[in-house]
Amino acid sequence: MKEGFIFGGVRQVNLLAEIRFDGLEYRQTLRAYDFVRPTFKEELASRDVEIKRLEVFFSRFRIVLWLRLRSGEDRVRDKAVLARAVTSLCQRLCLAIPATWAKVSGLLSLVDDEVLPVAAGGLVSSRETLAGKKTIKVRDTQHYWREMARNKVFVDNEQREKTIRQLLHSAAASVGGEVVTSPIMNEAVINCEQPVARIVDITPAFKDIPEILTLIIMEKMGFFALRSAGDQLLSKAVFVCNQGCEPPDLNADLRQARETFAQDLLLTLPQREQSLKSLCYLSKLGSFFDKQQRLQKIVLSLANQAEAGQEVCDFARQASQMAKLDVTAVTCCKHPEFLGHMGAIIALRAGAPEMVASAIIEHWHPSKYSRKLPHTLVGALLGVADRLDSICGQYYQSEFKLSQYRSVKNWFDQMIAIIASVPLDISIISLLKFSLSLYESQGLVPWRTKDLDYLLKIFADRLYYYLLEMDFSEELVAVLTAPAPDNVFVVVQKAKIMQDSRLQDYVGDCAEACKLLDRTCSRDYNYEEAAREFLEQPEEIDLFEVYLVAREEIKTYLQQRSMEQALTRLARLRAPLLRFVNGVDLDTSDQPLRFNRLSLLGEIRQLYYAYGDFSLL
Structure with a gap:
């Protein structure tokens, strides 16, 4: 049974709870705040405490909970409920983030002018707090705020x-x-x-x-x-x-x-390259010089796939040949945020064009040091190439550990953001295959299909969350990422089209058609291609002819990135599909005839899947 908090009276009660620390680190402070605020709300809600106003203030020295509520008739009981809520909060903080709790130096907990009895982790609440280095004995909650203001401590x-x-x-x-x-x-x-x-x-x-x-x-x-x-x-x-x-x-x-x-x-280019050859990239994966050589091949493959032109290819080649020279600089070892900038200086001193220098800077973005994205095509190509090589390298090194998995997720996130911002119309599958094959050419174990599938699964997962962050609906995102997405640019274009209010009827027709296909044709069965000679009834002949024409048109629309036309053409398949399902016997005892009809439905479903899994709407 829940601990009820009675609100029969009208008197306002102020609760002040302060957890003091011996100076948390910046990230520790943020994590503590992110934990304390929702947890305290949860503790109050579990005891039926109706919150009138709750404010949470925080710094590296304290977290302050300022709660206003109405008092019940039984003040002693009300205090006991609040004491249990604050105590439970402290105990949960101690268990959830022990490193943070280890830095707790004191507790202050007051209900108006009375001390709230709270004990946790060897600490007991009192009236004392600190304003800088000055100890203050607090008489009541209002006195706390006056003393903080008088000592120029900004709690808010x-x-x-x-x-x-x-x-x-x-x-x-x-x-x-x-x-x-x-x-x-x-x-x-x-x-x-x-x-x-x-x-x-x-x-x-x-x-x-x-x-x-x-x-x-x-x-x-x-x-x-x-x-x-x-x-x-x-x-x-x-x-x-x-x-x-x-x-x-x-x-x-x-x-x-x-x-x-x-x-x-003072170092010359040959000296830098020699240092790069002696600097290990990853265990068993060669040096940073080897990575730089792979970058050149990947970036040129990217440029060709994106049809970037000869000038961009030339700039990309030059940038990739110098992209990692700055990792040997002592300045960058001490200040990794300077990576890219040092590389650009090295490139300019060697006579490289400004475009090459800019690309070297940009290919490090985004990173944990900067949220910027490349704004040149050469920088974007080099940035994507760098992350593709890092992803495949981490995978080849060993089975993903937790830290490696996080790194790979971050690289996919960065790569997706770069591709979407430029944008780049490129196939992730072909690029992953090419990048994996470069490691294979270094004498490593040949990659397997399951290796590619695993990386694509991570890519689809990160693309899913990227689209959610772009404010596309969860249903729409599921439709577009369920059939193993391959191209960020294409998926984003499809999402924009499906979100267009003018086209919602077409989206609905596609959803109805896909759900009908799922009801009549199992996804698990591997159907052969439908054959014309087994067609008998007018409805199936009509659907077959419509499908053949639609297949070529939709394929052309998708290749031309005409997503709206592809969607409307798919929607037009709904009517002949309904006539087929209503007029043709799918349970006939003639097995060749039955399987041919199911094969036709299976092919039509794959045509819809080329756009997305509309059945998820």
Whole structure:
């Protein structure tokens, strides 16, 4: 029986629960918040606690639950219910994320002015909390908020972010600059409960390294870069931290980066290639030089399949020959976010065209360091080729471990995003076969059909989720990914056509036809091709003739990527199909005649499947 929460009275009750930490990492903080918020709601709902308002605030130092509700007639019982809810939350957090719970330093839990008895993981709730390094004894829930405000602790995440942005704007204006947009804003909001902004002078050393490398180093160290009105990087930066903290030594890192970068530039192309040959790519799969050689073959195969033209093929060949030279650079070992940019510098110093340099940068996108996508055809081709080689290499190395499987999923996700953004009209099946065969040519075990099927299954799964993220309906996505998709561009075009409100009647006709085929013709049976000499009744002769014409037309429409025409032509098969099913005996004792009729239906179903499995609608 559930623990009921009585709401007979009208008095409002405030619950404040605070879980304090000894400083979580950024990702730990986000994970803890993502766990605590829904879990606490679940605990309250399981006890029939009707929430009037629930707010959850978080930083690396605390998670605060602020709950408003109406009191029941039995206040003691109400407190007991809330105490069990908070206790259960803490116990579940301890079990679910033990590494995070290990950093819990204290619990505060109040209902108005009374301490809520909560004990979990060796900790007991009290009235004490921290504002920075200052210990505060809290009298009641309102006193908590007043003390936090008095000590300039911004518990509310929105207020904290607003304050930090104001501090940054004021600091930048004071030196005549503007803040460079940076992804570290989220980390600053998580890290700084008592934010202050400090302006730091940057050593002239930053002018001797590429601007992108300077920005990478600044972001990694938590500094916000500043630009002048003329879009020049200023020799000043802003560091946001808590009161009493000092910024790290940015200039030391910039000087070290200058020295390392200068040393990297001294290497010649032959020296880089020799280093690439000695750098192992994956166990038993050769060196990074071998990978670069495979990239050249894959990217040219891609370019030919996409009919990209001779100029694009030439650029792609040059880019693939230099794509991985920067993995040997010490700068990139220390700052992997600089991969691609270093490669572009190497290429330009060797006399390569700007298009080649851009492609080398872009082929690393997207990655865990950047959500950008390639905006040139050469960059997109090289990016897809790189991920195809990585996918097949991980598969050949061994059976997928969990970490490898995650990597392969990420590479498929990245590849799908690249293909859809350009877009590229290419066959994934043929490219996977070609990429697998390149590893086979290195003396590895020949790939098998089941190897290809396994990789295609992962591809179909990732394409499914990509289409959902593109706001296509779950039913529609299932229709298009069920028959083993091969071409991202084609699937996206089909999805757009099927979602068109003008064409819903045609989609409905196709769905009805496919469901009718499933009812009358088993999917499991392997039917032979229908033969004209076994046709007897007018309805089956008519359907056969219509099918032969429709098959060629639909095949042509699909090859020409005329998806709307293919859909409407498929829909027109419904009428002769209905006449056939209603007028022809499918249970005749004449087996050759019966199997011929079922074979005709099977062929028509395969024609529908060339577009999608409409029976799932």
